[in-house]
Amino acid sequence: MKPLLITNARLLDPATGLDAIGAILIEGGRIASLTGAPAEGIEVLDAGGACLSPGLVDMRASIGEPGAEHRETIASAAQAAAAGGITTIAVLPDTEPTLDDPALIEFVIRRGEATGSLTLIPYGAATKHCAGKDLSEYGLLREAGAAGFSDGSKAIGSARIMRLALSYARAFGAMIVQHPEDPSLAGSGSATEGELATRLGLPGMPAAAEAIMVARDVALARLTGGHVHFGHVSTGAALEHIRAAKAEGLRVTCDTAPPYFDLNETAIGDYRTYAKLTPPLRCEEDRLAVVAALADGTIDAIASDHQPRDADDKRLPFAQAAAGGVGLATLLGITLARVHGGDLTLLNALGLMTNRPAALLGLASGRLAVGAPADLCLFWPDRAWQVKAGALPGKAQNSPFDGRALEGRVMATFKAGRQVFRA
Amino acid sequence: MSGFSYPILPTGHLLAIEGLQPPHISALLDLAESYALLNRQGKTQRDLLRGRTLINLFFEDSTRTRTSFELAGKRLGADVINMSVSNSSVNKGETLLDTASTLNAMHTDLLVIRHSQSGAPALLSQKVDAAVINAGDGMHEHPTQALLDALTIRRRKGTLENLIVAICGDVLHSRVARSNIHLLSAMGARLRVVGPPTLIPAECARMGVEVFHDMGAGLAGADVVMMLRLQRERMSAGLVPSPREFFRFYGLDAAKLAYTKPDSIVMHPGPMNRGIEIDSAIADDPERSVIGEQVEMGVAVRMAVLDVLSRDLRRNS
Numbered sequence: 001m002k003p004l005l006i007t008n009a010r011l012l013d014p015a016t017g018l019d020a021i022g023a024i025l026i027e028g029g030r031i032a033s034l035t036g037a038p039a040e041g042i043e044v045l046d047a048g049g050a051c052l053s054p055g056l057v058d059m060r061a062s063i064g065e066p067g068a069e070h071r072e073t074i075a076s077a078a079q080a081a082a083a084g085g086i087t088t089i090a091v092l093p094d095t096e097p098t099l100d101d102p103a104l105i106e107f108v109i110r111r112g113e114a115t116g117s118l119t120l121i122p123y124g125a126a127t128k129h130c131a132g133k134d135l136s137e138y139g140l141l142r143e144a145g146a147a148g149f150s151d152g153s154k155a156i157g158s159a160r161i162m163r164l165a166l167s168y169a170r171a172f173g174a175m176i177v178q179h180p181e182d183p184s185l186a187g188s189g190s191a192t193e194g195e196l197a198t199r200l201g202l203p204g205m206p207a208a209a210e211a212i213m214v215a216r217d218v219a220l221a222r223l224t225g226g227h228v229h230f231g232h233v234s235t236g237a238a239l240e241h242i243r244a245a246k247a248e249g250l251r252v253t254c255d256t257a258p259p260y261f262d263l264n265e266t267a268i269g270d271y272r273t274y275a276k277l278t279p280p281l282r283c284e285e286d287r288l289a290v291v292a293a294l295a296d297g298t299i300d301a302i303a304s305d306h307q308p309r310d311a312d313d314k315r316l317p318f319a320q321a322a323a324g325g326v327g328l329a330t331l332l333g334i335t336l337a338r339v340h341g342g343d344l345t346l347l348n349a350l351g352l353m354t355n356r357p358a359a360l361l362g363l364a365s366g367r368l369a370v371g372a373p374a375d376l377c378l379f380w381p382d383r384a385w386q387v388k389a390g391a392l393p394g395k396a397q398n399s400p401f402d403g404r405a406l407e408g409r410v411m412a413t414f415k416a417g418r419q420v421f422r423a
Numbered sequence: 424m425s426g427f428s429y430p431i432l433p434t435g436h437l438l439a440i441e442g443l444q445p446p447h448i449s450a451l452l453d454l455a456e457s458y459a460l461l462n463r464q465g466k467t468q469r470d471l472l473r474g475r476t477l478i479n480l481f482f483e484d485s486t487r488t489r490t491s492f493e494l495a496g497k498r499l500g501a502d503v504i505n506m507s508v509s510n511s512s513v514n515k516g517e518t519l520l521d522t523a524s525t526l527n528a529m530h531t532d533l534l535v536i537r538h539s540q541s542g543a544p545a546l547l548s549q550k551v552d553a554a555v556i557n558a559g560d561g562m563h564e565h566p567t568q569a570l571l572d573a574l575t576i577r578r579r580k581g582t583l584e585n586l587i588v589a590i591c592g593d594v595l596h597s598r599v600a601r602s603n604i605h606l607l608s609a610m611g612a613r614l615r616v617v618g619p620p621t622l623i624p625a626e627c628a629r630m631g632v633e634v635f636h637d638m639g640a641g642l643a644g645a646d647v648v649m650m651l652r653l654q655r656e657r658m659s660a661g662l663v664p665s666p667r668e669f670f671r672f673y674g675l676d677a678a679k680l681a682y683t684k685p686d687s688i689v690m691h692p693g694p695m696n697r698g699i700e701i702d703s704a705i706a707d708d709p710e711r712s713v714i715g716e717q718v719e720m721g722v723a724v725r726m727a728v729l730d731v732l733s734r735d736l737r738r739n740s
Contacts, residue, residue: 134661137668164661167620171636171672224620 001417002043003027009047009378013054013368014351024052026374029416033370047378050411053350055087055375056331057366059255059357060177060231060303062152062324063089063120064396065111066104067096072308072396074108078115080328080394082421085377085410086304089118089328090361093125094152100125100136102144109145117413117420119375121147121361126165126176132157135168142172147361148229150177153278153307153324157183159216166217166226175227175253175360178217180238181279185209190319192280196265202319207282211237218245218252227251229360232305234260234279236289243298253360254298257305258327258334259400261290267400273314273321274389275400278307280323291343294352301357302349304331308396325400329392334401336381336408346381374417383409431731436548436555439564440605448610451727452574458730459574459723462498468726472501472733477533478526479505481558485537487693487718488558488567492535495725499733501533519543523550532736533729536560541598554732562596568692569602571724573610575717576647579688584611589641589683590632591617592651592673592700595624595662599692600651604630617641618673621662638673642682649690650675653700666699676702680711688713 007023011034018034025033058081064072081089091108093099099108099122112120124146128134138149149169156162156178165176189205191197197204214230218241221228233239233254245252259267259277264284267275275281293299307324314321335353338344344352358366365373389402413421431450432443440448461468477496479489489505496503517525519538526534527550534553536544541561548555559565577583588607594600594616608614614632616623628634635641642648653669663669670676675689689701689711697703706712 128664135664137664139668139672161661164621168664170620226620 001029003032004043004045004417006045006047006052006378008049009052010049011052011368012347012350014347015355015367015369017347018368019347021049024368026414026417029374029418031368031370031372031374034368051379051381053377053379054354054366054368055377055413055415056085056353057088057357057361057363058086058304058306058328058331058353059090059301059361060092060257061089061306061328062092062094062308063306064308065095066107068308071310072394074111074120075115076395077306077308077328078118080326080392082117082413083393083410084329085332085379085413086328087118087375087377087413087415088121088358088363088365090121090123090147092150092152093123094130094154098125098130099123100128100130100141102137102140105141105144105146116418117415119365121145121363123148123150123177125149126151126156127161130154132161135161135164138169138172138174142174146174148175148177150231151179153179155179155181155183155213159220162217163220163224166220166224166228170224170226175229177229177231178213180210180213180217180230180233182209182212185212190276190280190323191268192265192282194265194283196269200268200271200318205280207235207286208237210235210279211241214238214241218242218250221245221250221252225251227253230254232257232260232279232303233299234282234290235286239289239293239298243293246298253300255301255303255357256290256294256299257303258331259305259325261287261294261338262334263287263400268318271318273316273318274325274398274402276318276321276323277325277400278323291338294338295343295348299352300360302331302335302352303357304328309398310396314398324398326392326394326396326398328394330387330399330401330406332377332379332410333385333406333408334404337406339381340407374414376414377410378412378414379408379410381408383407385409435732435735437566437728437732438545438548438555438557440566440569440602441564443606443609445609448573448606451570451724451731452577454730455570455574455720455724455727456578458726459720462719462723467498469498469500471730472496472499475501475532475733475736476530477501477503477535477729478531479503480522480534480536481505481507482536482538482543483559485558487721488537491718491721492558492725495722495729496533498722499726499729501729519547520550523547527552533732554736556728556732559598561598562601563598564602565598566602567721567724567728568599569606570728571717571720572603572649572690572692573606574720574724575690575713576688578716578720579713580646583607586612586646587615587644588612588647588649589615589617589645590649590651591638591641591675593622593653593657594618594627594651595622596654596657597651603649604632608632615641615645619663622657638679639682642679645683646687647690648675648680648683648687650701652692652694653696670699674698674700674702675705677704680705687711690714690717692717
């Protein structure tokens with residue numbers, strides 16, 4: 001591959017705080033220089049003043065493959081990711097089969113490599129078959145490349161198993177990624193318990209199901225010295241527990257996803273099944289608490305929480321419809337809305353999607369550093385567009401943001417120095 | 424053959440290593456060493472315990488420990504009776520203290536007990552007239568195992584002081600580990616425990632050991648590697664995901680042994696799970712494995728313990 005010089009770009013590196021117009025030289029798939037003068041005879045791309053950040057690192061997404069290829073394949077998810085500026089995805093293991101064998105971890109990694117545009121880092125199943133009963137082989141899975149351990153969208157319900165998981169994972173320096181929802185309390189609720197669910201006549205699950213699980217697991221992190229990471233945190237009460245745990249110095253981290261700081265439960269009015277998510281959308285106070293926790297650093301990362309569903313999963317009465325929304329193509333745009341709204345600085349917002357999740361996953365990417373992989377996202381921070389379910393990149397179209405007008409759009413995405421998307 | 428003027432086991436029982444002082448331990452080891460010599464020469468001391476009754480009261484299955492005590496008792500001339508749980512009245516509902524009264528009525532002199540409950544030998548010692556020897560109680564202690572391990576190490580290394588001893592595997596459930604930690608620390612060795620966090624007991628470091636979860640780090644520079652038995656039920660309890668994973672990360676094989684000193688020795692209290700906690704090639708390596716010698720020292724140590732505990736009886740009679 002020929003060296004490439006991207007000039008006239010607003011270089012944004014959250015890891016170092018770099019925010020300056022400059023040029024970046026890419027050679028051999030890596031960032032070769034952030035200062036070098038343009039040499040003669042190499043390819044030059046004039047960014048026209050657009051923002052250039054590290055390629056986004058999405059630390060929580062489900063992909064249909066293996067097992068639900070009718071919803072989405074790895075190839076189609078890679079398309080959507082490239083269009084969203086995402087170059088690395090940590091994928092959840094609750095596929096079919098579940099990722100609880102080293103061979104399956106290696107399979108997913110290889111399938112990611114085959115796309116040429118997307119690095120896939122699978123989480124290993126925290127328990128065999130994600131059934132919540134027996135720990136899987138963390139050591140062997142970790143050697144095969146597992147990013148950490150999780151039962152995906154299922155909570156590890158037993159306190160004893162969670163204790164063992166946190167404890168055992170410590171030997172291999174791995175985190176346990178928890179879906180923070182007490183299953184016995186959440187039951188079969190399909191919306192957050194409250195006035196709206198009552199008016200709609202939907203079975204509710206109390207928001208406290210999240211805080212209860214977080215409080216329990218914080219206590220278990222204290223007991224075991226293990227690292228618990230809470231995925232898609234959505235309530236103020238849970239974030240209070242996490243804030244206190246961090247202040248105490250426990251190994252507790254968390255992420256959230258765009259729906260939880262951009263939407264509230266009113267999005268499910270008229271029984272919009274595309275807005276049926278897990279955890280369910282919350283009340284406005286909780287949304288504001290998530291925004292505040294993004295701003296004060298309590299939340300470590302913003303993940304897409306991508307969950308592909310097909311029309312048959314969603315064209316059902318609300319309580320019967322599958323939960324989950326796609327999020328790859330909209331991750332950057334929805335997050336930039338919080339920048340435009342004045343809640344986050346641009347660098348902080350990008351840090352939540354680049355170097356901070358990369359550090360949690362133990363990756364060298366997510367930074368504009370000489371020698372780092374040239375995974376890059378070039379975007380216009382102000383360019384307007386509208387989310388249209390049906391016209392999104394990739395196969396799965398179940399976006400909870402259908403119709404949302406956004407400012408901020410990806411111009412181009414580079415994977416290991418190669419352009420893999422251009423608007 | 425003994426010249427000690429003070430009681431080596433002041434309580435009149437051997438219930439635990441914890442609480443024994445280094446001079447007591449050394450005296451026991453010295454005595455055991457002399458019995459080891461006699462045993463090798465094929466000599467016996469059949470008059471020492473003549474007319475004395477030794478009962479092996481085993482509430483848990485055991486072959487080697489029971490046999491070892493039996494042999495030790497017989498070599499010293501005692502009448503040895505084995506009672507095991509399968510044919511004892513415990514199955515008929517008799518409590519431990521009922522058993523104690525029965526044993527008193529039989530005028531037992533020496534009582535060797537193994538029990539699945541921690542503290543059972545201590546309870547029994549309060550109620551029986553016999554001298555009680557703990558042959559393993561629950562997850563608490565197995566004092567004669569620690570003594571035989573120490574004797575084996577001392578014979579190979581000349582001393583216990585400043586040796587780096589790594590105890591590896593299922594420390595959580597191991598009475599062998601606890602007794603060894605107490606004994607070897609008291610004698611000046613540097614103790615490490617190595618295992619997955621799920622098999623290391625809480626606050627283990629407070630017992631004066633260094634805790635490792637990585638075999639490479641835990642074995643680095645070790646003089647002695649002590650492997651523990653991993654029972655199958657630990658896997659069904661979810662403490663270890665699979666035998667292959669345990670062997671890969673915590674099983675002793677040549678690659679892991681290479682982290683230790685070139686002249687390190689390998690020990691195992693038996694029975695071994697080959698291919699789970701120890702590779703056969705290591706277990707059977709005559710250069711490194713002292714597992715056979717441990718068994719041999721077991722008899723000598725138990726003879727020494729019986730000798731010491733029966734001195735009061737002999738004095739009184």
